[in-house]
Amino acid sequence: xxxxxxxxxxxxxxxxxxxxxxxxxxxxxxxxxxxxxxxxxxxxxxxxxxxxxxxxxxxxxxxxxxxxxxxxxxxxxxxxxxxxxxxxxxxxxxxxxxxxxxxxxxxxxxxxxxxxxxxxxxxxxxxxxxxxxxxxxxxxxxxxxxxxxxxxxxxxxxxxxxxxxxxxxxxxxxxxxxxxxxxxxxxxxxxxxxxxxxxxxxxxxxxxxxxxxxxxxxxxxxxxxxxxxxxxxxxxxxxxxxxxxxxxxxxxxxxxxxxxxxxxxxxxxxxxxxxxxxxxxxxxxxxxxxxxxxxxxxxxxxxxxxxxxxxxxxxxxxxxxxxxxxxx
Amino acid sequence: xxxxxxxxxxxxxxxxxxxxxxxxxxxxxxxxxxxxxxxxxxxxxxxxxxxxxxxxxxxxxxxxxxxxxxxxxxxxxxxxxxxxxxxxxxxxxxxxxxxxxxxxxxxxxxxxxxxxxxxxxxxxxxxxxxxxxxxxxxxxxxxxxxxxxxxxxxxxxxxxxxxxxxxxxxxxxxxxxxxxxxxxxxxxxxxxxxxxxxxxxxxxxxxxxxxxxxxxxxxxxxxxxxxxxxxxxxxxxxxxxxxxxx
Numbered sequence: 001x002x003x004x005x006x007x008x009x010x011x012x013x014x015x016x017x018x019x020x021x022x023x024x025x026x027x028x029x030x031x032x033x034x035x036x037x038x039x040x041x042x043x044x045x046x047x048x049x050x051x052x053x054x055x056x057x058x059x060x061x062x063x064x065x066x067x068x069x070x071x072x073x074x075x076x077x078x079x080x081x082x083x084x085x086x087x088x089x090x091x092x093x094x095x096x097x098x099x100x101x102x103x104x105x106x107x108x109x110x111x112x113x114x115x116x117x118x119x120x121x122x123x124x125x126x127x128x129x130x131x132x133x134x135x136x137x138x139x140x141x142x143x144x145x146x147x148x149x150x151x152x153x154x155x156x157x158x159x160x161x162x163x164x165x166x167x168x169x170x171x172x173x174x175x176x177x178x179x180x181x182x183x184x185x186x187x188x189x190x191x192x193x194x195x196x197x198x199x200x201x202x203x204x205x206x207x208x209x210x211x212x213x214x215x216x217x218x219x220x221x222x223x224x225x226x227x228x229x230x231x232x233x234x235x236x237x238x239x240x241x242x243x244x245x246x247x248x249x250x251x252x253x254x255x256x257x258x259x260x261x262x263x264x265x266x267x268x269x270x271x272x273x274x275x276x277x278x279x280x281x282x283x284x285x286x287x288x289x290x291x292x293x294x295x296x297x298x299x300x301x302x303x304x305x306x307x308x309x310x311x312x313x314x315x316x317x318x319x320x321x322x323x324x325x326x327x328x
Numbered sequence: 329x330x331x332x333x334x335x336x337x338x339x340x341x342x343x344x345x346x347x348x349x350x351x352x353x354x355x356x357x358x359x360x361x362x363x364x365x366x367x368x369x370x371x372x373x374x375x376x377x378x379x380x381x382x383x384x385x386x387x388x389x390x391x392x393x394x395x396x397x398x399x400x401x402x403x404x405x406x407x408x409x410x411x412x413x414x415x416x417x418x419x420x421x422x423x424x425x426x427x428x429x430x431x432x433x434x435x436x437x438x439x440x441x442x443x444x445x446x447x448x449x450x451x452x453x454x455x456x457x458x459x460x461x462x463x464x465x466x467x468x469x470x471x472x473x474x475x476x477x478x479x480x481x482x483x484x485x486x487x488x489x490x491x492x493x494x495x496x497x498x499x500x501x502x503x504x505x506x507x508x509x510x511x512x513x514x515x516x517x518x519x520x521x522x523x524x525x526x527x528x529x530x531x532x533x534x535x536x537x538x539x540x541x542x543x544x545x546x547x548x549x550x551x552x553x554x555x556x557x558x559x560x561x562x563x564x565x566x567x568x569x570x571x572x573x574x
Binding site for chain 1: 355356357358359434435438439443521522523524525526531534535537538539540541542543
């Protein structure tokens with residue numbers, strides 16, 4: 001004899017009652033909604049943010065994070081204007097933006113090593129920057145971290161941009177120019193362009209800034225208003241990102257799996273994407289991963305370098321460009 | 329004089345609306361600077377000389393690109409207008425080329441053509457080509473058949489009919505294409521500079537926007553580009569008034 005509907009309903013109620021309270025993280029409607037602006041397109045290099053999202057680091061910090069992608073200068077402007085809470089930006093750009101009145105501060109380090117270097121064919125990259133004189137160098141343009149790195153390297157060799165021939169590739173296709181034989185060297189990201197050059201059969205070599213004129217790498221930025229109104233939120237966000245980044249450094253597979261779900265182009269060439277991630281992990285670590293801490297001494301040296309190179313005029317103090325989250 | 333007065337009133341109204349937007353919106357200057365701030369930045373850029381080199385480079389690209397693109401477009405348009413066979417053969421390529429975003433193609437053209445002035449002129453000429461070629465074709469085809477028949481009956485050769493009848497009667501339409509083309513030439517020059525250049529107003533926009541976070545300087549460069557577009561448009565209109573009798 002089939003059970004009656006009433007009996008089934010009673011049974012269902014009993015089952016529900018026996019389950020007891022369901023353990024929950026912060027309820028979704030209690031999470032603070034924030035927007036994070038990353039570079040212009042999804043990329044495996046943003047794996048810590050994907051992991052923080054996927055593995056619940058953001059939620060554990062009480063955050064529901066919406067990730068959007070914007071061009072570099074727009075990231076700084078939108079964060080300063082309060083249209084987004086957080087962004088990722090080059091440290092050298094933060095110095096210039098801040099000097100220009102864009103009210104952002106660098107709150108957490110992502111890259112322990114400056115990611116831009118001069119790149120060329122093995123055996124053809126001078127290791128003494130003074131020997132760059134007379135060479136043709138391809139670079140995206142007279143802006144951004146590539147330009148800052150190039151001028152800093154030249155200065156370390158007692159040179160200026162007038163001592164080399166520049167060829168500009170604003171679409172960031174200087175690797176194609178190099179492959180075409182149009183330039184001797186290019187500026188590029190140590191975790192990207194060398195792989196592109198190697199994929200065309202040329203063994204790459206690098207001249208990095210590390211021992212010449214160290215500069216801080218890209219990091220997380222937040223607006224002055226947010227830092228003043230809710231420093232705890234900024235601290236929680238930075239801690240969540242650092243925890244996720246440490247997780248990816250310890251096990252890049254976790255980062256790659258999270259990135260595969262977020263970056264549609266990885267499927268086209270997963271081997272290269274994985275190589276980019278592995279090279280990026282090395283840059284995140286540098287000498288030692290520091291959980292996002294901002295190295296004030298490095299910033300002070302870089303500040304002097306940027307003043308000397310004429311990128312900033314020194315009218316804005318260094319302490320207005322970075323935030324000490326431990327003290328706020 | 330009345331025309332100049334209307335233009336000045338229009339400009340004043342534009343500046344007032346712009347100023348109101350900055351006041352009501354209370355935007356920081358790195359989002360939307362006020363007109364007087366842009367004017368002051370422009371004066372500094374002129375005084376420092378930073379504007380001259382960039383403006384000169386863009387002007388050269390516009391003139392060369394427009395001249396090359398318009399010349400090729402006029403010749404092609406005449407051929408398209410006079411021969412159905414030529415139209416059937418060429419028009420798919422012309423339309424397809426127009427449908428391809430020049431922004432996507434420009435970095436490749438930059439590399440193919442050596443990355444110098446030639447590459448930028450080619451990019452500029454390509455963007456100018458389509459509206460002028462199509463306008464010329466339409467204009468040639470709109471020739472009065474009775475007049476054409478009359479010339480034929482008088483024994484005029486094809487080249488004579490083109491020179492004496494088809495081109496003059498097509499001029500109003502051709503100038504419509506030239507008006508569009510000359511403004512596109514300014515855009516073409518900037519796109520070409522964004523594909524690769526060391527100097528030019530497009531380069532200055534990139535430097536101001538991405539390198540200096542100087543929104544006011546970016547607006548100055550945009551204003552100069554708008555001025556160049558207006559000046560060349562006005563020049564085309566002047567030539568049109570002299571050549572076209574209505």
